[in-house]
Amino acid sequence: MAAILRAPGLGGVWGTVRGLATAVRQAEPATAGLDAKQMNLCSAVNDALHIAMDENPKTLVFGEDVSFGGVFRCTVGLAEKHGKHRVFNTPLCEQGIVGFGIGAAAQGYSPIVEIQFADYIFPAFDQITNEAAKYRFRSGGEFNVGGLTIRTPYGAVGHGGHYHSQSPEAFFTHIPGIKVVMPSGPRETKGLLLSAIRDPNPVVVFEAKMLYRTAVEDVPTGDYSIPLGQARIARAGSDVTLVGWGQQVLVLEQAAKELAASDGIEAEVIDLRTLLPWDAEAVAASVEKTGRLVVSHEAPLTSGFGAEIVAAISDRCFYSLEAPPLRIAGYDTPFPLVCEPLYLPGVQRVVDGVRRLLRA
Secondary structure (H helix, E strand, O other): OEOEEOOOOOOOOOHHHOOHHHOEOOOOOOOOOOOEEEEEHHHHHHHHHHHHHHHOOOEEEEEOOHHHOOOOOOOOOHHHHHOOOOEEEOOOOHHHHHHHHHHHHHOOOEEEEEOOOHHHOHHHHHHHHHHHOOHHHHOOOOOOOOOOEEEEEEOOOOOOHHHOOOOOHHHHOOOOOOEEEOOOOHHHHHHHHHHHHHOOOOEEEEEEOOHHHHEEEEEEOOOOOOOOOOOEEEEOOOOEEEEEOOOHHHHHHHHHHHHHHHHOOOEEEEEOOEEEOOOHHHHHHHHHHHOOEEEEEEEEOOOOHHHHHHHHHHHHOOOOOOOOOEEEEEOOOOOOOOOHHHHOOOHHHHHHHHHHHHHO
16 A cells, blocks of 8 residues: 655655655554555544544644634535534634543543644643543542544644644653654554544644645554554664654655665564654564664754654663664754755655664
8 A cells, every 4th residue: 555645846855765765564463354445644533533533523623723614624524414513613722622632531521632733732731631631640549631632743844944843752752641643644644643542531633734635555444543652663683773743754655665775774664653652672672683773854953853762762772772872853043944855854864874874
């Protein structure tokens, strides 16, 4: 089943990751054999939301502009099918959106709240960290808001600049009591989102907005889920382990393809899927086999989640490592507009980094 990426009119912005249009993924064992149809990532989100709302009459969807489909059109048709008492717009107040979601979850509802851009999730940071994440703990397990799911689009889009392009996932991986999910494509998104909605803990789901319409692949049409906390081997290899999440997985897959064709280097690509909790066992098993580790993400290098992975794997796999682990990430600057192609950790930066690592 092929993952097709279409990015018309983006010019040189994604020239650093050119070739992604031919990325191919194999069906996961959990989804192989299921009836499927071509969906982009936006449609996969929409499909998952319909399933969740059909399944549970106490599921709510709300946020800025969601009742008419949202700015990315991920919630199209929900209000018409399920009613405006379950799908509704909110004021432009992120702390209020999440706060209302916490209250609804505390009363037994399953609220799916949308923060229109991940860049604007920070006003809700206190609600997420000090209320949602601690609700069960501070009540000794008597109360919880585990029904809360927060969806938000993140990352580069080609023209977003510093207020519509950020990748703030690392902030949230420092918070015990929540889970953090970052899918890499339509099939992954639907399965992981349904798992997030059903998980007994609050979950923040970061969706790659660049992929909403550029990523298309066969997605099972019915109900299915992908377990949280389990990584996926996107490409098998023996020489180096490449770890990423979200849309960066596609960059790593293309880099691995180029390395195999030009250098004979067989890179294993791991899609982490979930950052909190992350699948350290899967990454360690791969590094023990390959002896080398590269972690790549769009977020700035310093204190990015790649640092956690490198620290943990260096400790667990010290005697298996043939070279120091390498991080390839965004730079420690605000996300630029004109210089976005230089900022992004594209295919060529990954390929060059792997070549340096293999020479070490």
